[in-house]
Amino acid sequence: MGRAGLLLRLELTSNPEILSVVRSAVTCLASNMGFPEADVRALTRAVDEALANVIRHAYANRPGQPIELLCRRVTERAAERRGPALEILMMDRGISVIRKKFCGRELDDVRPGGLGMHFIQNGVDVVQYSRHLRKNRLRLVKFLPVQEPEKANGKGEW
Amino acid sequence: MGRAGLLLRLELTSNPEILSVVRSAVTCLASNMGFPEADVRALTRAVDEALANVIRHAYANRPGQPIELLCRRVTERAAERRGPALEILMMDRGISVIRKKFCGRELDDVRPGGLGMHFIQNGVDVVQYSRHLRKNRLRLVKFLPVQEPEKANGKGEW
Amino acid sequence: MVKISTRRLDKAAILDVSGDIDLAHSTELRRVVLVEFRENRTPKVILNLVAVNYIDSSGVASLVEGLKASRDVGSRMMLVGLSPIVYEVLELSKLLKIFEIYDNEALALEA
Amino acid sequence: MVKISTRRLDKAAILDVSGDIDLAHSTELRRVVLVEFRENRTPKVILNLVAVNYIDSSGVASLVEGLKASRDVGSRMMLVGLSPIVYEVLELSKLLKIFEIYDNEALALEA
Ligand SMILES: Nc1ncnc2c1ncn2[C@@H]1O[C@H](COP(=O)(O)OP(=O)(O)O)[C@@H](O)[C@H]1O
Numbered sequence: 161m162g163r164a165g166l167l168l169r170l171e172l173t174s175n176p177e178i179l180s181v182v183r184s185a186v187t188c189l190a191s192n193m194g195f196p197e198a199d200v201r202a203l204t205r206a207v208d209e210a211l212a213n214v215i216r217h218a219y220a221n222r223p224g225q226p227i228e229l230l231c232r233r234v235t236e237r238a239a240e241r242r243g244p245a246l247e248i249l250m251m252d253r254g255i256s257v258i259r260k261k262f263c264g265r266e267l268d269d270v271r272p273g274g275l276g277m278h279f280i281q282n283g284v285d286v287v288q289y290s291r292h293l294r295k296n297r298l299r300l301v302k303f304l305p306v307q308e309p310e311k312a313n314g315k316g317e318w
Numbered sequence: 319m320g321r322a323g324l325l326l327r328l329e330l331t332s333n334p335e336i337l338s339v340v341r342s343a344v345t346c347l348a349s350n351m352g353f354p355e356a357d358v359r360a361l362t363r364a365v366d367e368a369l370a371n372v373i374r375h376a377y378a379n380r381p382g383q384p385i386e387l388l389c390r391r392v393t394e395r396a397a398e399r400r401g402p403a404l405e406i407l408m409m410d411r412g413i414s415v416i417r418k419k420f421c422g423r424e425l426d427d428v429r430p431g432g433l434g435m436h437f438i439q440n441g442v443d444v445v446q447y448s449r450h451l452r453k454n455r456l457r458l459v460k461f462l463p464v465q466e467p468e469k470a471n472g473k474g475e476w
Numbered sequence: 477m478v479k480i481s482t483r484r485l486d487k488a489a490i491l492d493v494s495g496d497i498d499l500a501h502s503t504e505l506r507r508v509v510l511v512e513f514r515e516n517r518t519p520k521v522i523l524n525l526v527a528v529n530y531i532d533s534s535g536v537a538s539l540v541e542g543l544k545a546s547r548d549v550g551s552r553m554m555l556v557g558l559s560p561i562v563y564e565v566l567e568l569s570k571l572l573k574i575f576e577i578y579d580n581e582a583l584a585l586e587a
Numbered sequence: 588m589v590k591i592s593t594r595r596l597d598k599a600a601i602l603d604v605s606g607d608i609d610l611a612h613s614t615e616l617r618r619v620v621l622v623e624f625r626e627n628r629t630p631k632v633i634l635n636l637v638a639v640n641y642i643d644s645s646g647v648a649s650l651v652e653g654l655k656a657s658r659d660v661g662s663r664m665m666l667v668g669l670s671p672i673v674y675e676v677l678e679l680s681k682l683l684k685i686f687e688i689y690d691n692e693a694l695a696l697e698a
């Protein structure tokens with residue numbers, strides 16, 4: 161994996177107390193990059209829910225298990241769009257993600273739980289789960305908003 | 319180096335924009351551990367100034383150079399004291415730290431600069447600079463305040 | 477961190493919740509709310525969320541569980557002091573309509 | 588991030604500074620303050636720091652440079668709205684006594 165555009169790499173363990181630390185780091189990183197406040201909140205929520213899912217599902221709430229987070233500034237090419245974006249890769253060595261589990265539950269069927277995937281999908285533009293060499297990898301990408309030319313200075317320089 | 323008590327490992331580059339991200343992560347981590355607010359501010363300030371010094375002095379303001387931060391919960395044995403503490407190790411591959419440079423300047427001699435080392439010393443209980451295999455290492459340790467027995471629950475469990 | 481402190485009134489309890497209701501702390505909220513309904517049988521429990529900085533899906537789930545527990549025992553659970561952050565999450569969850577939400581404590585107490 | 592906006596009065600300028608004055612942003616503050624003294628020759632520059640969340644040693648250094656520039660041109664630099672966070676740092680720097688510090692803008696304007 162190339163290190164171009166690498167902003168931050170985090171190694172942590174599957175302890176719920178670390179969630180608030182990751183949230184504050186991601187919030188600050190995204191603000192620095194020039195994301196508007198609502199986007200920062202949505203992105204932070206997506207990362208938080210994804211990390212909570214790794215702790216709860218991939219590691220079945222076992223503490224002390226390794227999790228890695230990579231934050232990079234990238235030029236993303238998604239379906240209809242191309243442009244500067246923040247990419248967050250989340251890696252764990254837990255239970256394999258089973259694809260069919262990732263159908264969001266019916267929201268109108270109100271009951272505890274099942275909202276996490278919805279918050280993740282809602283908060284970022286790209287959500288990709290994959291598994292290589294016993295490592296689960298979740299790739300989250302959020303596009304920076306298109307800036308009007310006169311505003312496009314000072315922000316997001318790195 | 320043992321990974322026992324490892325709370326968080328950060329890899330970043332020598333870009334001043336990252337300082338605010340590190341500050342927010344350290345602030346949150348220390349609060350979670352149960353440090354009182356004033357201690358959290360002092361510790362965060364020490365880490366921030368130390369990181370700024372790595373960027374400015376060890377790397378002479380060259381961006382994109384590697385910096386590593388390790389945050390661990392340890393049992394520290396310092397001169398007069400022994401107890402649970404937060405240890406922060408900061409590693410860089412920049413210009414060697416010259417020991418004699420680390421005499422804090424006279425504070426009454428008011429002029430720009432020279433306050434960084436003072437803020438570092440003030441914010442933590444242990445400050446140790448060392449160099450091994452072309453890596454500079456700064457070790458900062460701050461003791462958790464001694465808790466009254468009846469209060470010693472719920473906090474700082476990890 | 478999350479802090480929950482309880483103010484007891486005649487036939488109601490007001491829970492002042494502050495901090496982050498996330499995976500690390502939503503069980504605390506759930507526990508306190510469930511005790512209020514199942515053990516104390518408090519007729520009306522008002523959650524003042526004005527000092528809540530963050531709520532995740534497990535926090536929302538705790539609120540839903542509290543609501544169900546209130547219905548099981550014939551009590552009421554109300555939410556007041558929804559900051560934009562909390563409101564946004566309940567809206568995103570499509571759960572705004574299932575909760576009794578009031579602008580302030582006085583209105584909730586009267587209702 | 589740091590934001591600096593300027594309000595111009597008759598013989599004074601008030602700079603509203605917000606955000607974090609750290610290594611990444613203290614040069615912005617320094618530049619604005621130095622221009623105010625050296626180019627605009629403003630007789631009195633009041634820095635309102637009430638919205639400053641953090642200030643590091645480079646930020647303190649920028650304030651000291653501003654103060655020196657003010658003396659060089661026979662102007663005055665004043666600080667108002669010192670939050671506990673900023674106050675603590677100036678105290679720790681043993682620089683409280685060298686700055687003209689006022690509780691609010693009105694007092695600074697009168698002085
Ligand atoms: N990282 C993960 N690893 C394994 N399974 C996962 C992961 N994330 C989500 N899942 C599965 O997807 C389901 C839906 O997740 P979510 O929408 O967050 O709701 P909840 O976690 O409350 O069930 C989970 O119940 C789980 O089975």
Ligand SMILES: Nc1ncnc2c1ncn2[C@@H]1O[C@H](COP(=O)(O)OP(=O)(O)O)[C@@H](O)[C@H]1O
Nearest residue numbers: 371372375376415419420431432433434435436
């Ligand atoms: N990480 C470091 N690597 C190399 N030299 C350093 C480092 N930290 C501090 N120094 C040296 O110590 C001096 C004092 O540092 P400091 O008190 O922070 O004030 P300032 O950086 O403004 O000079 C610096 O000028 C520098 O020469």
